Amino acid sequence: MAKSEASGTRRALPMAGERARAERRDAAENRQQVLAAASRLFAARGVAAVSMDEIAREACVGKGTLYRRYAHKGALCQALLDENTRRMQAEVLDGLRDRNRSALDQLSSLLARLFAHNEENAELLGAVSDAAFGARRDDFYRSAPYQWQRLMVSGFLRRAVADGECCDLDIDYLADTLLAPLDIDLYLFQRRALGIEQARIVAGAQRLLLDGLRSRSDNRQ
Amino acid sequence: MAKSEASGTRRALPMAGERARAERRDAAENRQQVLAAASRLFAARGVAAVSMDEIAREACVGKGTLYRRYAHKGALCQALLDENTRRMQAEVLDGLRDRNRSALDQLSSLLARLFAHNEENAELLGAVSDAAFGARRDDFYRSAPYQWQRLMVSGFLRRAVADGECCDLDIDYLADTLLAPLDIDLYLFQRRALGIEQARIVAGAQRLLLDGLRSRSDNRQ
DNA sequence: ATCACAAGTGGACAGGAGTCCACTCCACCA
DNA sequence: TGGTGGAGTGGACTCCTGTCCACTTGTGAT
Numbered sequence: 369m370a371k372s373e374a375s376g377t378r379r380a381l382p383m384a385g386e387r388a389r390a391e392r393r394d395a396a397e398n399r400q401q402v403l404a405a406a407s408r409l410f411a412a413r414g415v416a417a418v419s420m421d422e423i424a425r426e427a428c429v430g431k432g433t434l435y436r437r438y439a440h441k442g443a444l445c446q447a448l449l450d451e452n453t454r455r456m457q458a459e460v461l462d463g464l465r466d467r468n469r470s471a472l473d474q475l476s477s478l479l480a481r482l483f484a485h486n487e488e489n490a491e492l493l494g495a496v497s498d499a500a501f502g503a504r505r506d507d508f509y510r511s512a513p514y515q516w517q518r519l520m521v522s523g524f525l526r527r528a529v530a531d532g533e534c535c536d537l538d539i540d541y542l543a544d545t546l547l548a549p550l551d552i553d554l555y556l557f558q559r560r561a562l563g564i565e566q567a568r569i570v571a572g573a574q575r576l577l578l579d580g581l582r583s584r585s586d587n588r589q
Numbered sequence: 590m591a592k593s594e595a596s597g598t599r600r601a602l603p604m605a606g607e608r609a610r611a612e613r614r615d616a617a618e619n620r621q622q623v624l625a626a627a628s629r630l631f632a633a634r635g636v637a638a639v640s641m642d643e644i645a646r647e648a649c650v651g652k653g654t655l656y657r658r659y660a661h662k663g664a665l666c667q668a669l670l671d672e673n674t675r676r677m678q679a680e681v682l683d684g685l686r687d688r689n690r691s692a693l694d695q696l697s698s699l700l701a702r703l704f705a706h707n708e709e710n711a712e713l714l715g716a717v718s719d720a721a722f723g724a725r726r727d728d729f730y731r732s733a734p735y736q737w738q739r740l741m742v743s744g745f746l747r748r749a750v751a752d753g754e755c756c757d758l759d760i761d762y763l764a765d766t767l768l769a770p771l772d773i774d775l776y777l778f779q780r781r782a783l784g785i786e787q788a789r790i791v792a793g794a795q796r797l798l799l800d801g802l803r804s805r806s807d808n809r810q
Numbered sequence: 811a812t813c814a815c816a817a818g819t820g821g822a823c824a825g826g827a828g829t830c831c832a833c834t835c836c837a838c839c840a
Numbered sequence: 841t842g843g844t845g846g847a848g849t850g851g852a853c854t855c856c857t858g859t860c861c862a863c864t865t866g867t868g869a870t
């Protein structure tokens with residue numbers, strides 16, 4: 369439940385070249401309190417039913433403190449997702465070692481892993497999406513987890529073109545477009561409202577997208 | 590600005606088999622007031638900057654009245670979009686007359702027309718999307734305009750399979766998935782943040798999706 | 811014309827998000 | 841070891857959404 373950034377270390381910005389001061393001890397404690405409280409309340413009553421006020425109260429912290437750390441509920445949910453996100457990323461990176469697989473094959477696996485991530489973290493991902501509106505419309509697309517996905521996809525695409533698996537592609541456009549079917553709102557609609565099982569979704573997406581990318585001799589225009 | 594449902598007719602539910610009473614004259618007037626006020630304020634200051642309170646005030650109507658008609662700001666925006674939506678639908682239906690074009694060709698045109706619709710109505714579509722969160726998560730996917738799009742797409746897919754343009758497809762899954770790249774948040778990100786022009790988006794989507802659908806002899810699994 | 815009642819009205823209210831800012835406290839430096 | 845500046849704190853406050861409900865009005869039936 370505690371994210372690794374917060375547990376153990378006291379550094380706020382572990383990046384290279386930091387001028388940042390150490391995170392204060394009380395601040396670090398409060399950060400823990402907040403994440404623990406949120407995770408407790410969410411588990412008990414569901415993300416949607418818990419207000420930021422309540423989280424602050426449960427964490428014995430003022431609202432200002434809560435908002436200083438997490439600009440909105442979506443950011444807090446991102447933080448709670450952090451551990452799962454890292455695990456997923458590590459798994460994907462692990463699969464990358466197998467140099468025998470073609471770029472498109474690996475892209476196909478990535479998609480499967482990302483759909484699984486959707487399935488496993490549906491509620492928090494939904495909350496993240498809920499918070500992205502108005503001025504925050506593209507917060508999601510600018511977020512680190514999404515940009516990581518985008519980076520992976522465009523890497524695969526570049527390699528696929530280099531290896532002659534595809535004729536040339538508009539990679540900058542496609543990177544985001546290939547990820548579009550993963551949209552959590554769409555995914556939840558297909559899973560829950562239409563009752564389509566995860567495996568069918570993954571298979572459908574892989575077939576559509578991979579066939580759409582693959583080189584073909586009779587490629588018009 | 591006034592939607593046709595409200596202008597001229599006084600019937601609230603023009604469906605067959607209606608037991609519904611006529612819409613009261615005062616109610617009809619207020620409906621007009623509300624739409625006019627909203628359209629005025631939105632034009633002046635942007636959708637996001639206008640609150641429901643203000644719209645009610647500007648329309649000389651109580652908040653209760655406003656909410657009776659439009660459950661939330663998103664629904665109001667849908668209503669304002671109505672006229673444009675109808676026009677777009679009529680155009681698409683018109684293009685359907687040309688019986689010489691293959692189903693996939695027509696699907697391709699549909700996509701182009703839908704992207705244009707996105708472009709022309711970006712702000713209101715964004716507001717509709719903003720309102721769809723939490724319990725309203727899939728309001729968008731259940732809305733009449735979206736269901737119409739879905740219907741068109743699955744119709745084309747069915748015809749494409751029947752005509753042998755595609756080998757068999759998971760139409761129920763694909764109908765929504767083909768529409769995923771039209772997601773207004775994604776579209777706005779690509780247009781504004783990435784600076785990709787509309788034509789490039791349309792071309793990219795058409796190529797990816799249509800090639801993904803088309804029958805191919807070396808089609809694995 | 812008049813009546814009964816459903817439809818329509820509007821403002822008070824509840825509750826949540828997010829801001830603001832005067833105040834506290836601690837990590838670092840000299 | 842003490843002083844200090846900036847990070848951290850918390851709660852009052854604003855603004856907004858959406859609900860509720862007592863009241864009003866128009867409509868179709870008689």
